[in-house]
Amino acid sequence: MxxxxxxxxxxxxxxxxxxxxxxxxxxxxxxxxxxxxxxxxxxxxxxxxxxxxxxxxxxxxxxxxxxxxxxxxxxxxxxxxxxxxxxxxxxxxxxxxxxxxxxxxxxxxxxxxxxxxxxxxxxxxxxxxxxxxxxDAEARRRTATAVQRLAYQRAVADRHPDEGRREDALRKSWRLAEQIGVDDPELAAGLIEDQRKRLRQGADEALAGMLTAAPEPARPEPVPVRTETAEEILARKLAAMSQDDAVRLAADAHPDAHPAELAAILGHYGITVDAVQVALILARQPEQHDVYRPDTADAPKVSGLHPVTVEAAVVEAASALGPDAKAREIAEHLARHRRLVVTEPYIRTALSREAKRQQGTAPATPMEGGYA
Incomplete structure (x- = not known):
């Protein structure tokens, strides 16, 4: 008002x-x-x-x-x-x-x-x-007249039996809609007041969002993890088995139980079976299969090392390594292949003896103290 x-x-x-x-x-x-x-x-x-x-x-x-x-x-x-x-x-x-x-x-x-x-x-x-x-009495009069004419034209456009009249009334109603509220200060003031309220509300929400501290994010409550009991695990595994396997598993777990007791135990875990079926399953022999397994091949015979003396082993290692082999290399070769621990001075002595022995067994050449 x-x-x-x-x-x-x-x-x-x-x-x-x-x-x-x-x-x-x-x-x-x-x-x-x-x-x-x-x-x-x-x-x-x-x-x-x-x-x-x-x-x-x-x-x-x-x-x-x-x-x-x-x-x-x-x-x-x-x-x-x-x-x-x-x-x-x-x-x-x-x-x-x-x-x-x-x-x-x-x-x-x-x-x-x-x-x-x-x-x-x-x-x-x-x-x-x-x-x-x-x-404004004049604006009210014009608005009332326009609204009354608009209502009549809309009624004609919706319900008149003549299609031509309906189309003509529809066009007139759109033209009349332009005249409603023209030069009406009350309508203008009401619209401005409504827009002011919306602007005030929008500004209040914007300032509240800028100046209000952000609330802490809600922490989700931890969902308790339910662990399966041993009985539930056993029931799930028995449900996945065939009936014969479930009966034999129960019989292995309770070897002294009668078929009726085994049927009651399986019924507790959701396996429906009677005592007669349990007895028949247990009396039935499981299928047997012949498995062919070839004999294991004989292991190759490994000949042992010929027994030699330490000096002979030194000479053998020296001949294997070559004439330029050093005493240290020969000692390492003996430790690796013959599992012998020989000192380097002994290796030099053994090689010196072998060299002298080779010189003593060499054939004499003519005109050098021998006979032709």
Whole structure:
């Protein structure tokens, strides 16, 4: 609901200053028409009648519109049409009584002063009412008329049996939708207030998001891990086995149990079997298969090392390594191949003896102490 406002002193003074010239212009227009008719007819009564029929009627309609506006009511269309038709009739009278073209133009324009003054005063009165009460009767009248026509056209567009009428009503309803709310200060104020609320709410949310500390992320509660019991594991494995394997497994676990006891044990783990089936399964011999396995091949015989002396082993290693082999290399060779630990001086001595032995067994050459 709108709040009533009061006009301030300066506002009243300015409105009065604006209305005074309008009233003066209207009076001047009426006096001009009176003077024009006097000049043509020379009779005051005729001039007063013409002014009363033109400017006088315009004045009556203007005062009616002013009173209705001050009461917060819409002006009827007849009154608004009369504000223009009455000066137009007076203008036609002026054209009819004028002698020349110049006089026709002057006589036709003179009554329009009263029409302009009436419209101006009505507009000021309407704005004063809108300002003080917040209610625009003319806008409400136009909106109500447009809404009523829109409702009718929508009903015709939805339910009229003639398809052509429905299409025409649909187009008219769209044109009428453009007229709803035009020049309606209450609607404009309401929309602006709604937008202000949205802007205020959006700004509040934005500032709250910027200035409020971020909440700590919720830590997920640890989900307890359920471990299977031994009984559940056994039941799951038995369910995956065949019936024969499950019976034999139970019999191996309980070798002294009777078939009825084994059937009860298996039933506890979800294996449905009776004592007769258990007895038949246990009495049945498992399938036997012959497996051919070839004999293992004989291991090759390894001949042992020929027994030699340490000195002979040194000579053998030296011959294997070559004439340039050193005593250290020969000792390493003996340790690796003969598993003998021999010192280097002994190796040199053994090699020296072998060299002398070779020299003593060499054949004698002619003319060198031998016989030819």
């Amino acid at each position: 709108s709040t009533r406002k009061e006009l301030t002193g300066p506002q009243k003074w300015m409105l009065a200053c604006a209305a005074a010239p309008m009233a003066a212009v209207g009076i001047a227009g009426g006096f001009g028409t009176y003077s024009n008719v006097i000049a043509e007819f020379g009779r005051a009564a005729t001039a007063i009648g013409v002014v009363a029929a033109g400017e006088g009627l315009t004045l009556v309609l203007a005062l009616t519109m002013l009173a209705l506006t001050l009461l917060g009511q819409a002006t009827p269309r007849v009154v608004r049409a009369g504000l223009w038709l009455a000066p137009a009739a007076a203008a036609l009278v002026g054209v009819a009584v004028a002698d020349g073209l110049t006089e026709q133009i002057v006589y036709a324009a003179t009554p329009l002063a009263m029409c302009g003054a009436a419209e101006g005063l009505g507009l000021i009165a309407r704005r004063i009412v809108i300002y003080t009460t917040g209610v």
